[in-house]
Structures are given as C-alpha cells and as structure tokens.
Amino acid sequence: MRLSYPADIKIIQVPCTGRVDILHLLNAIEDGADGVYVAGCLEGECHYIKGNIKAKKKVEYVKKTLAEVGIEPERVQMFNLSSAQGARFAEIANEMVDKIKELGPTPIKKNHAA
Amino acid sequence: MSDLKSGSNLEKVLKAGHFAFTGECGPPKGADVEHLKEKFQYLKGNVDAVNVTDNQTAVVRMSSLAASKLMIDEGLEPNFQMVTRDRNRLAIMSDILGAYALGIRNMLCLSGDHQTFGNNPQAKNVHDIDSMQLIALVKKMRDEEKFMNDEDIDVAPKMFIGAACNPFADPYEYRVYRLANKIEAGADFIQTQCIFNMDKFRDFMKKAVDMGLHKKCYILAGVTPMKNAGMANFMSKFVPGMDIPASIIKRLKGVDKKNQAEEGIKFALEQVEEFKEMKGVAGVHMMAIEWEHMVPEIAERAKVLPRPVV
Amino acid sequence: MIVADQKSLKEILAMVKDNKKILIVGCKGCVTVCNVGGLKEVEILASIMKIARKKQGNDIDIDIKVLERQCDNEYVAEISDIINDYEAVISLACGVGPQFLSEMYKEKIIYPGLNTTFFGGATEHGVWEERCAGCGSCAIHDFAGLCPIARCAKSLMNGPCGGSSDGVCEINKDTVCIWDTIVQKKIKAGQLEDLIGVKGLKNWRTARDGGPRRSIREELVQGNI
Structure with a gap:
C-alpha cells in the first residue's frame, strides 16, 4: 500500500498511547504546533489493556484546558484505528489537516516568533 | 399547679389528659406584622399552641422569637421553635432567657434543615450543639437552674420542652431508640414528622409503647393535609425524610382536580380519628402549611372543638 | 493528607496579569500525592499559562521549582538565591505553603495557586473524600x-x-x-x-x-x- 498523507504532519512514535502525556500535547501547542493528535489502537484492543483509554482522558483534559484559555479545543484530537488500517491512517491525517486549515494558524505561533 | 414544669397551656391540656391539638405558623419573609396577625386569627381558639417556625427550610424569615412574642400579644400560645443551625451555645442560652422573659413557655428543639436547601447556601452552619443536646440544655436551665457551664441562673426559664421525631427516616430500626434518647435528654412532648404512611407509623407507635415511651412523654402525631396530588408528588420527591405511599397520591389523583383539596382534608380527618384511638398518641400536630385559613374548618370537622380551657 | 484543588486558570491568570516573570513553586508533600501540586502539575500549569499569555501577545517567563515541602522553613529557604529573579511566585501547595513563603520572603508577592479543601484520602484513583475536621x-x-x-x-x-x-x-x-x-x-x-x-x-x-x-x-x- 503506497498511501500518501500530507507532509504537514510530523509523526512521533510512542510504544503505546498510554505513554502520551498531557505535557507532550501542551508543549506542542506552546511551541507553535497548529494542532496535535493522538492515533491510538481501537478501544478495547489496547495491548496494554487501557493505554488508549488513558490517552483519551488526557486528550479530553487538554482540550478542556485549552478551551479555558481561548484556544480552539479542536486543535487537539484523538483517533482510534488498528495497525492494519493504513488507508484509515491517511484519511485521518487528511481530516486533521483539513480541520486545522479551517481553523487557521495557531494564535500562539506569531507571538512566539515575535 | 406546682407540679407543672412550665405552666404552659399545652402542658396543662396534656397533663389533664385531653387530646391535644397544635397548629403551625411560619413567620413572614419580611416584617409584615399585619399579615401575621391575620394568620393568627385562623388559629386562635382552634388549637392549644402554635409552632412558630425558625427559618424553616433554611429560608430567612422574621425571627421565631419575635413572631412568638407577637403571637402572645394576640392571645395565642406559641411553641417557640429553635434550630441549632444558626446559633452557638451563647446565643442559644441568651435566646432561651429572652424567650422566657417575653412569656414564651413552650420550646421545640431542632437541628434545622441544612442551609444547602435554603436561600443562603453560602452561610456558615454553626452546629455548636445538636438538637439532642439542646433538649438537655433547656432541661438543665429549667430543672437545675444552671447554665451549661454550671453557673447559676437568677430567674430560670421554665420551658415545656418539645422535640421532633421522624419515624420515616432511616435507619428505621434505630428511630425508636433515638426517640428514647430525646426523652431521656428531657423532652416533655414530641411532635412527629408529617405522617402519611400509616402502616409504618402504627408499627412505630407499637414499638414506642412497648418501650413505655408514651408514659414518659406526650407524643403528638404530625398531620399535613394535602392540597392536591401535585403537592403530594412534590413532597414525596423533594422533601427529605418524607414517606408518602403511592396509594395516597393515587387516591388524590383519583378525584377531580377541584375536589383534591377536599380529598386531602378527608384523609387528614381519617388520620385524626385513628390517632384519637391509637395507643400512645396524646394529640395531633396539624401542619396546614400556608393553609392556616383552613384550620378552623379542619378543627371543626375533626371534632376537636372547643379546645379545653384548663 | 491535606487535599486541595487547583484554582481556575482564569483566577490564576488574573493574579499575575501584570507580571512578566514568575516562579511556580510546587510541593512534594500532600499535594503531590493528591495530584495537584507536584512536578507534573507545576509543569502543566506553566505550559498552559504560557500558552494563554502568548495568545494575548503578552508573553510571560515562567520558571518552576518543586520543594521537598513548603511547610518547613529549611526547604522554603532553598529558593532564597533565586527568588529575587522573579516579580511574583505562585505556590502550588496547601494554604500553609504560600504563607511560609510570605513569611520568609516578606517583600515578595506570593499567590496561592490552590484551594485547600480538606483532610482526607483517596477512596479510588482520582477521588478524594474528607475524613477529618482537625477538631483537636x-x-x-x-x-x-x-x-x-x-x-x-x-x-x-x-x-x-x-x-x-x-x-x-x-x-x-x-x-x-x-x-x-x-x-x-x-x-x-x-x-x-x-x-x-x-x-x-x-x-x-x-x-x-x-x-x-x-x-x-x-x-x-x-x-x-
């Protein structure tokens, strides 16, 4: 399968989404990322039992916290798919990029650069 | 006369063996004395004493002490309610002395609805002492003529001490023992929570009688006539500690809406008739909530008039 | 342990609205155990505050430090060398912490970042309940x-x-x-x-x-x- 996904995305691999930390997500936004999303296994199919559920809760926390300071919570998302769903991976990447384009650049970046 | 604890009308009526009939009146949300006096007129001569509620449901109203005094001025006998929610022991003792000085002779000792329910949920709740300890305190002030700290009182307040009892709260099996504790603490009379579940109350009274509690204390059964099925539904769902059997709501719903009030009164009258015969019950406490003008008719139809003069 | 909740971001941001450089001080005692004032929470608060201020176009410098405890002066003294580098300090500790800081660093503005709630324990992960009123x-x-x-x-x-x-x-x-x-x-x-x-x-x-x-x-x- 030679599926293409947008070059806008930088992939950071972790052994399990349970390893994803609230700080990873916040620091990405703080450092100027327009959006960040977590791609975890399908719910109920975590190899470490509940890693993806924990990640989901952390993503929800970050969305809520960002909303409190006026950042669009949609800039942070969680998706679930299996490692066999290559096409779905590309589809999600496009979906996320479209969403971010719709929202526009992060309000953080320009100040950060200044 | 000398063996009377307070000499209040309520005490005399009960001591003489009459079936007591007490009423209730909530002070206004304001200082509208005229409206209060109007409500008094419906109660005057139809009851032996009138409970004056103390910021009931934790909603601020005219003080029960002031309203009790206004009641005395109109020729009625108040049963001054005091909750421990809003006063520490200093305020409690000073209000007891003040109440006695103003001619108040009956007191109902309560802990009070939690302020969460009222219109000032931000308030600090005091609860320096609880209702059980309040009973013991009023008794100590009366019988030992001492304050809680054992200092002497010059002229001691001689109160007829009342307490509440809710046989419908949990844990049920403990409720009769808690009643016994209140009597041991010094309660002379008990007014129960509004009774709707007659089966449960019969069972409760049997237990109380088996323990001999009715011989140590006068137990007045609480009755509230329902105005309509909606009120029954509301009380069942939202008033803590209420036990309203589905059959009562069904009975009210079973009649035309305009006749529901009459049906509610009929049920209350049936209750009064049963309480007159029920072993251990010394009277009825009629809580016609915001329905004071119906009390003359209810008293008449309950055949408790005229009230005895002792 | 002493249990606390974090104040709202709105409240915390309003406290330091005029500051450009602040220190957030956490505590490894009770508030670390109840997940509200340890290293992790200090880092998260610093990050979200920086995000909020960047968005306003009014960047803020935030450094962090987590003390062994804020209720013992020997640990509170550990920031004596650096505290003057900051306009203000946010303490993520129970109400004791910001007061020990205020008492030692008399000229410094110390803000409480937490609302101290009760003495209690965790009845399940993420849930704490009151058990003691400290009546003496x-x-x-x-x-x-x-x-x-x-x-x-x-x-x-x-x-x-x-x-x-x-x-x-x-x-x-x-x-x-x-x-x-x-x-x-x-x-x-x-x-x-x-x-x-x-x-x-x-x-x-x-x-x-x-x-x-x-x-x-x-x-x-x-x-x-």
Missing part, C-alpha cells in the same frame, strides 16, 4: 471508628437527623449519611447500647474555635537540647 480532640472510637464531626453535614454528636434516607444524607445523593453507617455498624456488632443515651456537648476550644493553634513537642525544641 479525636473521639472516633465513640462513633464506631467514624467521625460525625467531619462527615455529618450538621456535625451531629447524636444523629442521625430526620433527613437520613437509604444511607444517604439529605444534602445530596453523593454524600453518605455517616450516622446511618455508624448505626448500622453498631447494630451489626451487637453494640446498639453504645448509642443509647445522650452524648454531651463538645468542647470546641481544641478546634479552630479556640483561636489559632500551636503544637509544641518540648523534647524536640532546639533550645531544650
């Missing part, structure tokens, strides 16, 4: 090992009141009627007689009502050694 004269052994002062909404010594229903307190469905629990436990143990009779008035002098309190362990006071 423990009598839980008189109440089947459970405290009605801290856990009854009316602090009744002679409960349960008429608002107890199905083991739940009248104030809300999530609050256990501790008096129901006490009575049930006593009945089960065949010790109902312990609940017969009136428990006397509580002496509140040992509680906060007697004024601010102080504990002295003579054998530990330096001057005595």
Whole structure:
C-alpha cells in the first residue's frame, strides 16, 4: 500500500498511547504546533489493556484546558484505528489537516516568533 | 399547679389528659406584622399552641422569637421553635432567657434543615450543639437552674420542652431508640414528622409503647393535609425524610382536580380519628402549611372543638 | 493528607496579569500525592499559562521549582538565591505553603495557586473524600471508628437527623449519611447500647474555635537540647 498523507504532519512514535502525556500535547501547542493528535489502537484492543483509554482522558483534559484559555479545543484530537488500517491512517491525517486549515494558524505561533 | 414544669397551656391540656391539638405558623419573609396577625386569627381558639417556625427550610424569615412574642400579644400560645443551625451555645442560652422573659413557655428543639436547601447556601452552619443536646440544655436551665457551664441562673426559664421525631427516616430500626434518647435528654412532648404512611407509623407507635415511651412523654402525631396530588408528588420527591405511599397520591389523583383539596382534608380527618384511638398518641400536630385559613374548618370537622380551657 | 484543588486558570491568570516573570513553586508533600501540586502539575500549569499569555501577545517567563515541602522553613529557604529573579511566585501547595513563603520572603508577592479543601484520602484513583475536621480532640472510637464531626453535614454528636434516607444524607445523593453507617455498624456488632443515651456537648476550644493553634513537642525544641 503506497498511501500518501500530507507532509504537514510530523509523526512521533510512542510504544503505546498510554505513554502520551498531557505535557507532550501542551508543549506542542506552546511551541507553535497548529494542532496535535493522538492515533491510538481501537478501544478495547489496547495491548496494554487501557493505554488508549488513558490517552483519551488526557486528550479530553487538554482540550478542556485549552478551551479555558481561548484556544480552539479542536486543535487537539484523538483517533482510534488498528495497525492494519493504513488507508484509515491517511484519511485521518487528511481530516486533521483539513480541520486545522479551517481553523487557521495557531494564535500562539506569531507571538512566539515575535 | 406546682407540679407543672412550665405552666404552659399545652402542658396543662396534656397533663389533664385531653387530646391535644397544635397548629403551625411560619413567620413572614419580611416584617409584615399585619399579615401575621391575620394568620393568627385562623388559629386562635382552634388549637392549644402554635409552632412558630425558625427559618424553616433554611429560608430567612422574621425571627421565631419575635413572631412568638407577637403571637402572645394576640392571645395565642406559641411553641417557640429553635434550630441549632444558626446559633452557638451563647446565643442559644441568651435566646432561651429572652424567650422566657417575653412569656414564651413552650420550646421545640431542632437541628434545622441544612442551609444547602435554603436561600443562603453560602452561610456558615454553626452546629455548636445538636438538637439532642439542646433538649438537655433547656432541661438543665429549667430543672437545675444552671447554665451549661454550671453557673447559676437568677430567674430560670421554665420551658415545656418539645422535640421532633421522624419515624420515616432511616435507619428505621434505630428511630425508636433515638426517640428514647430525646426523652431521656428531657423532652416533655414530641411532635412527629408529617405522617402519611400509616402502616409504618402504627408499627412505630407499637414499638414506642412497648418501650413505655408514651408514659414518659406526650407524643403528638404530625398531620399535613394535602392540597392536591401535585403537592403530594412534590413532597414525596423533594422533601427529605418524607414517606408518602403511592396509594395516597393515587387516591388524590383519583378525584377531580377541584375536589383534591377536599380529598386531602378527608384523609387528614381519617388520620385524626385513628390517632384519637391509637395507643400512645396524646394529640395531633396539624401542619396546614400556608393553609392556616383552613384550620378552623379542619378543627371543626375533626371534632376537636372547643379546645379545653384548663 | 491535606487535599486541595487547583484554582481556575482564569483566577490564576488574573493574579499575575501584570507580571512578566514568575516562579511556580510546587510541593512534594500532600499535594503531590493528591495530584495537584507536584512536578507534573507545576509543569502543566506553566505550559498552559504560557500558552494563554502568548495568545494575548503578552508573553510571560515562567520558571518552576518543586520543594521537598513548603511547610518547613529549611526547604522554603532553598529558593532564597533565586527568588529575587522573579516579580511574583505562585505556590502550588496547601494554604500553609504560600504563607511560609510570605513569611520568609516578606517583600515578595506570593499567590496561592490552590484551594485547600480538606483532610482526607483517596477512596479510588482520582477521588478524594474528607475524613477529618482537625477538631483537636479525636473521639472516633465513640462513633464506631467514624467521625460525625467531619462527615455529618450538621456535625451531629447524636444523629442521625430526620433527613437520613437509604444511607444517604439529605444534602445530596453523593454524600453518605455517616450516622446511618455508624448505626448500622453498631447494630451489626451487637453494640446498639453504645448509642443509647445522650452524648454531651463538645468542647470546641481544641478546634479552630479556640483561636489559632500551636503544637509544641518540648523534647524536640532546639533550645531544650
């Protein structure tokens, strides 16, 4: 399968989404990322039992916290798919990029650069 | 006369063996004395004493002490309610002395609805002492003529001490023992929570009688006539500690809406008739909530008039 | 432990709205255990505050430091070399922390980042409940090992009141009627007689009502050694 996904995305691999930390997500936004999303296994199919559920809760926390300071919570998302769903991976990447384009650049970046 | 604890009308009526009939009146949300006096007129001569509620449901109203005094001025006998929610022991003792000085002779000792329910949920709740300890305190002030700290009182307040009892709260099996504790603490009379579940109350009274509690204390059964099925539904769902059997709501719903009030009164009258015969019950406490003008008719139809003069 | 909640971001951001450089100080004591003032929470707060200020186009410099405890002066002294680099300090500790900081660094503005709520413990991961009111004269052994002062909404010594229903307190469905629990436990143990009779008035002098309190362990006071 030679599926293409947008070059806008930088992939950071972790052994399990349970390893994803609230700080990873916040620091990405703080450092100027327009959006960040977590791609975890399908719910109920975590190899470490509940890693993806924990990640989901952390993503929800970050969305809520960002909303409190006026950042669009949609800039942070969680998706679930299996490692066999290559096409779905590309589809999600496009979906996320479209969403971010719709929202526009992060309000953080320009100040950060200044 | 000398063996009377307070000499209040309520005490005399009960001591003489009459079936007591007490009423209730909530002070206004304001200082509208005229409206209060109007409500008094419906109660005057139809009851032996009138409970004056103390910021009931934790909603601020005219003080029960002031309203009790206004009641005395109109020729009625108040049963001054005091909750421990809003006063520490200093305020409690000073209000007891003040109440006695103003001619108040009956007191109902309560802990009070939690302020969460009222219109000032931000308030600090005091609860320096609880209702059980309040009973013991009023008794100590009366019988030992001492304050809680054992200092002497010059002229001691001689109160007829009342307490509440809710046989419908949990844990049920403990409720009769808690009643016994209140009597041991010094309660002379008990007014129960509004009774709707007659089966449960019969069972409760049997237990109380088996323990001999009715011989140590006068137990007045609480009755509230329902105005309509909606009120029954509301009380069942939202008033803590209420036990309203589905059959009562069904009975009210079973009649035309305009006749529901009459049906509610009929049920209350049936209750009064049963309480007159029920072993251990010394009277009825009629809580016609915001329905004071119906009390003359209810008293008449309950055949408790005229009230005895002792 | 002492349990606390973080203040709202809105409140914290308003406190430091005029500051450009601040220090957030965490505490490795109770508030680390209840996940509200440890290293992780300090880092998260710093990050979200920077995000918020960048968005306003009003960047803020935030450094962080987590002390062993904020309720012992020897640890509070650890920031003496750096504290003057900052306009203000946010303390993520119980109410003791910001006061020890204020007392040692008298010129510095110290903001509380937490609301201290109660003495309690975790009943499950992420859920803490109150157990103690710090009244200064423990009598839980008189109440089947459970405290009605801290856990009854009316602090009744002679409960349960008429608002107890199905083991739940009248104030809300999530609050256990501790008096129901006490009575049930006593009945089960065949010790109902312990609940017969009136428990006397509580002496509140040992509680906060007697004024601010102080504990002295003579054998530990330096001057005595």
